[in-house]
Amino acid sequence: MNTRAVAAQTRLELSMTVRRGESLLVTLVVPIGILIFFSKVDAMQPRRGSALDFLVPGVLSLAVMSSAMVSLGIATGFERRYGVLKRLGSTPLGRSGLLTAKTLNVLALEVFQFLLIVVASIALGWKPTIGLVAAIGLLFVGTIAFAGIGMFMAGTLRAEANLAAANGLFLVFLFLGGMAYPLERLPTALESIARLLPAAALSECVRGVLEPAGSIPTRELVVLLVWAVGAPLLAAKKFRWEE
């Protein structure tokens, strides 16, 4: 791997991400907005603990979904449309270098989101726990799952369809993700569907480790792992570099 090429590509990917207003909206404004709004407005009664104890794991999961699935997927879809992926593939950077740079871009964005959300939560009165360390591992697994979904859509759909699908799926996962309000609030049929989706699986797992003396719920962990293995495999199999 050509590290100089990957470093240059990562720098460019980051500056392009920062330049896209809609990407900043979905990755930063929406998670922070949900955190502040639902912690101040008594819109739901958490099962136990404070509203923030419920919201922080949900918003951390939401942030991962916005970076790995929405921001990455939409950008990649348009780069595919404009022949950028094709052109970069015939340089010494190559496809593997390009994928490495995209991964680093997502991780850098997520580190920034994580710090921002944790700092904002503490400012709102949340008490961090040692479970944050385990949460980072879970969020990494979630990143793999959501990046797989994002790249699958980016590599198979036309750029506009991919844009709509990524944003639509973001909303569905937000509503069915146990992120802003508990899953139990959903109608039973919808709740059982929601529990098979990666969003709810991730937020419930992160919630598990952040609770004092908490543990990871087995069923949710299995669902998350299935998505983290299946989605990237499907993306790798179906991804087309040219539209």
Next chain:
Amino acid sequence: MSNSPGDLAIEVVDLKKHYNGRAAVNGLSLSIRKGEVFGLLGPNGAGKTTTVEILEGYRRADAGSVAVLGQDPSGNSAWLRSQVGVMLQDGGLYPGAKPLEMLKLFAAFYDNPRDPLELLDLVGLNESSTTMVRRLSGGQAQRLSLAVALVGRPQVLFLDEPTGGMDPRARAITWQLVRDLADSGVTVLLTTHQMDEAEHLCDRVGIIDHGKIVAEGTPTDVTNAGGDGTIRFVTAAPVDLAALSSALGLPPDAVWEERPGHYALPGPATPNLLADLTAWLRDEEITLAELRTVRATLEEVFLRLTEESRA
């Protein structure tokens, strides 16, 4: 052509590529020497882009062999990618990036890149260095694509319809640039629809139709071999086309009137044909105002060759 394999930058032997059962390239062979500018001419859908994209490593051949600088381009060789410059027919640039950013990015991919600012100047984009790519005109974006293709000092350059959207001045700049590169030893394979581009720029051309080379050589050779030219004459009195055709031993519609009083018949302009023509005019007592023999153009040869195979 006499060359040892080491002199060849590109070698294609009996290349075949099918899409959904339809042959896009059907037994194409081609050798390009180092430092040569080779033009691939052909109608839309003839297989030009498919051939070039196989050489660029984007697609795999179904059959036949392909070598660029002695290597198989589908082998994913990082070395080969560092020696090749690519200009796609369109796209390949980040719409949200600036020209200088694009060039600096690509410069970082290569060991000994050209100076991005110098390149911008070379393609006449120094004043647009901070304009977003999406705001560039089609011709400007193409010039940027060309600069991006050059930044790594490639040994082999693939240009897919490089001047399609350019104005005449940009086209002239591009031609000069390509000639200079070839003089410094760079091998250039380009595709084009423009016959004047092929005649001005290319050391050799290949006319491709239905996925095969149907004529190949220097533009002059291809023109001479493929076209008999035309005889044109202007008379003071009207000419009976059928009578003249039969007097010349040609089919009845061989002589045609291009506009009133202006006539043409197919070459070659042999002494006998000219003598027969003037003898007939003498017998009819028709005075010639003008008589010219016109060599075929590459365009005529191109149209004839690519139409013949359609008939």
